[in-house]
Amino acid sequence: MIDKGWLTVGGIGRWAIDTFLRLGFAARFLGLTLLNSGVCLRRPRLVVREVYFSGVLSLVIILVSGLFVGMVLGLQGYQTLKTYGSESALGVLVALSLLRELGPVITALLFASRAGSAVTAEIGLMKATEQLRAMEMMAVDPIARVVAPRFWAGVISTPLLTAMFTAMGIYGGYLVGVVLLGVDEGSFWSQMQNSVDFREDVVNGLLKSLAFGFAISWIAVFEGYDAPPTAEGVSGATTRTVVTSALTILFLDYILTSLMFRGL
Amino acid sequence: MSPDNFVEISGLQFGYGRRSILKGLDLRVPRGQVVSIMGGSGCGKTTLLRLIGGALRPSQGSVVVDGESVGALGRDGLYRLRRKMGMLFQFGALFTDLSVFDNVAFPMRERTALPEPIVRDLVLMKLHAVGLRGAAKLMPAELSGGMARRVALARAVALDPELIMYDEPFTGLDPISLAVISNLIRTLNDALGATSIVVTHDVRESMKILDYCYLMAEGQIVAQGTPAEMLASDKPYARQFFRGEIDGAVPFHYPGADYRTELRLGNRDR
Amino acid sequence: MERSSLDVWVGIFVVGGMVALLILALKVGNAGDLLRAGPTYTLTASFENIGGLKPKAPVRSAGVVVGRVVTIDYDPETFNAVVTLSIAKRFDRFPKDTFASIYTSGLLGEQYVGLAPGGDEKVLANGDRISKTQKAVVLEDLIGQFMTSRAGEPAAK
Numbered sequence: 010m011i012d013k014g015w016l017t018v019g020g021i022g023r024w025a026i027d028t029f030l031r032l033g034f035a036a037r038f039l040g041l042t043l044l045n046s047g048v049c050l051r052r053p054r055l056v057v058r059e060v061y062f063s064g065v066l067s068l069v070i071i072l073v074s075g076l077f078v079g080m081v082l083g084l085q086g087y088q089t090l091k092t093y094g095s096e097s098a099l100g101v102l103v104a105l106s107l108l109r110e111l112g113p114v115i116t117a118l119l120f121a122s123r124a125g126s127a128v129t130a131e132i133g134l135m136k137a138t139e140q141l142r143a144m145e146m147m148a149v150d151p152i153a154r155v156v157a158p159r160f161w162a163g164v165i166s167t168p169l170l171t172a173m174f175t176a177m178g179i180y181g182g183y184l185v186g187v188v189l190l191g192v193d194e195g196s197f198w199s200q201m202q203n204s205v206d207f208r209e210d211v212v213n214g215l216l217k218s219l220a221f222g223f224a225i226s227w228i229a230v231f232e233g234y235d236a237p238p239t240a241e242g243v244s245g246a247t248t249r250t251v252v253t254s255a256l257t258i259l260f261l262d263y264i265l266t267s268l269m270f271r272g273l
Numbered sequence: 274m275s276p277d278n279f280v281e282i283s284g285l286q287f288g289y290g291r292r293s294i295l296k297g298l299d300l301r302v303p304r305g306q307v308v309s310i311m312g313g314s315g316c317g318k319t320t321l322l323r324l325i326g327g328a329l330r331p332s333q334g335s336v337v338v339d340g341e342s343v344g345a346l347g348r349d350g351l352y353r354l355r356r357k358m359g360m361l362f363q364f365g366a367l368f369t370d371l372s373v374f375d376n377v378a379f380p381m382r383e384r385t386a387l388p389e390p391i392v393r394d395l396v397l398m399k400l401h402a403v404g405l406r407g408a409a410k411l412m413p414a415e416l417s418g419g420m421a422r423r424v425a426l427a428r429a430v431a432l433d434p435e436l437i438m439y440d441e442p443f444t445g446l447d448p449i450s451l452a453v454i455s456n457l458i459r460t461l462n463d464a465l466g467a468t469s470i471v472v473t474h475d476v477r478e479s480m481k482i483l484d485y486c487y488l489m490a491e492g493q494i495v496a497q498g499t500p501a502e503m504l505a506s507d508k509p510y511a512r513q514f515f516r517g518e519i520d521g522a523v524p525f526h527y528p529g530a531d532y533r534t535e536l537r538l539g540n541r542d543r
Numbered sequence: 544m545e546r547s548s549l550d551v552w553v554g555i556f557v558v559g560g561m562v563a564l565l566i567l568a569l570k571v572g573n574a575g576d577l578l579r580a581g582p583t584y585t586l587t588a589s590f591e592n593i594g595g596l597k598p599k600a601p602v603r604s605a606g607v608v609v610g611r612v613v614t615i616d617y618d619p620e621t622f623n624a625v626v627t628l629s630i631a632k633r634f635d636r637f638p639k640d641t642f643a644s645i646y647t648s649g650l651l652g653e654q655y656v657g658l659a660p661g662g663d664e665k666v667l668a669n670g671d672r673i674s675k676t677q678k679a680v681v682l683e684d685l686i687g688q689f690m691t692s693r694a695g696e697p698a699a700k
Contacts, residue, residue, distance in 0.1 A: 061549045065556045104571050139366035146360040147380045148352040169560025176563035207572040
């Protein structure tokens with residue numbers, strides 16, 4: 010009866026089986042969610058409501074973080090570029106770092122901890138208080154009615170938030186670089202425009218954020234739906250959403266970067 | 274199967290993994306009656322309700338509801354059958370993000386194409402029936418336990434079901450709410466011409482409204498009869514259950530090693 | 544009441560995201576050029592060496608951007624680089640003997656193609672080839688030339 014710990018052959022085997030079981034269920038769950046997404050098109054109000062809770066309520070933290078990240082970039086970039094006498098390239102540095110990496114990644118991390126965890130907790134609590142079961146007994150599919158709108162709201166919100174974060178960050182870099190430290194305004198913008206390519210940088214950054222939004226939403230709704238229906242179960246699932254999302258975002262970022270910017 | 278029975282269960286077996294919960298259960302619920310399923314905690318009553326609702330599938334035996342075998346139905350068939358059912362969950366299971374009004378309107382808006390003014394009138398009628406028309410604008414968090422249970426009841430009967438199932442409707446209620454709920458179970462059943470299954474372990478309250486009673490223990494029916502017959506029953510488990518005796522067919526002590534041996538009385542090492 | 548205010552917020556949110564996207568595309572990126580470009584025509588030019596020239600590099604004449612480099616290819620017969628230029632239709636009066644060279648903006652800046660018009664009566668049309676070109680100045684070559692010329696000078700003055 011004594012717990013042998015999991016560092017035994019049997020323990021590792023059981024852990025592996027559990028992991029694959031969960032992964033398999035997660036994949037099947039994603040399939041079910043996508044199959045039952047028709048409701049979101051027929052009743053867009055369901056999605057609009059969730060975009061409010063996921064996207065609009067994340068707006069303040071995203072805009073403020075974007076501004077400060079951009080300001081820090083402006084400050085650090087200026088110090089480094091000054092040693093080479095090329096402060097005029099500050100605009101390029103700020104814009105490219107934000108568009109390609111910092112914008113999508115930081116927005117996704119913030120979104121996972123602000124909105125992803127909330128979605129997990131909400132679905133987990135609905136499960137714990139039998140609301141999902143009640144819905145099923147009313148012949149309403151909880152995956153179509155509860156899960157799919159939250160999933161798509163996340164997928165829609167992330168790129169929009171990323172665009173706002175990045176725009177805010179570039180403005181922050183402008184504020185510090187041009188207004189505060191006196192970099193020439195003309196060269197700040199013109200060098201930026203010459204070096205930033207719409208398809209290569211702007212579109213790729215948005216594609217990244219779309220992939221992150223998809224991953225976060227998937228993890229968040231799955232963890233909520235799969236949470237044990239107890240208080241500890243829901244709080245554990247919420248933590249797992251944030252941790253798993255963060256790791257997935259960083260891993261995906263590496264993969265996508267190596268695919269997208271191979272030629273550079 | 275007799276057309277007089279709305280629910281007919283025979284030889285039902287079910288288990289989670291290797292743990293078997295129901296071991297060959299037979300049960301009949303005649304149309305129009307309020308039938309209760311009683312038994313100690315963890316004897317499989319809630320599982321039985323979920324099998325009738327089609328949320329679980331029997332491993333053996335059959336569950337027939339209104340002439341259809343629940344275990345054999347596909348998703349669409351199941352959803353069609355569930356439109357004839359209403360269920361009251363143990364703690365109400367109200368949607369916490371919707372108001373009382375929207376909770377009751379939920380099944381109508383999701384399952385029917387009724388225009389909004391008719392939905393509004395119907396919801397107010399249902400809420401009036403449970404005495405909470407004035408609370409339509411409140412959120413579930415603002416309700417007391419008894420009120421939440423009544424709202425959930427209004428929601429369960431929103432689409433005028435033919436079968437209403439109650440999962441522990443009396444748990445955690447004060448005496449007034451208790452009387453209100455048990456009275457509602459009876460009056461709603463008769464007013465809607467429905468059939469009701471009440472899963473409970475509350476003997477005193479349920480005996481007042483029942484037509485027939487099944488007593489479950491360890492996944493089987495151990496006694497059945499009208500309330501009067503049950504109270505007079507001399508089967509050991511039934512006697513212990515209905516009189517609330519501490520020791521009897523169900524022992525006070527969980528099975529374990531012999532008490533004296535475990536304490537090592539008499540043959541201590543030192 | 545509460546429902547419609549929620550809708551308004553989501554509307555503001557979506558419009559805000561779109562505006563941010565538009566800023567990124569037009570003010571930060573070069574999508575504006577693509578939109579403003581209008582009709583273009585293509586010219587080709589072969590260079591002995593293009594240095595670090597890249598696709599999308601600007602084509603300037605008298606310092607004004609008149610087009611962009613579209614593709615860079617290698618001709619295995621002449622061992623030259625073949626550069627395709629896309630020039631705005633408005634600037635279609637470049638003479639036949641226009642001179643194309645590769646310059647660098649600033650010491651370490653990006654490289655671009657410069658067009659110096661000649662005096663020919665006939666003008667370059669779509670698909671024409673610029674015959675007079677000058678290869679890019681490669682920094683290493685320049686340093687090498689400088690060293691050899693210094694070595695040739697008398698040591699003492």
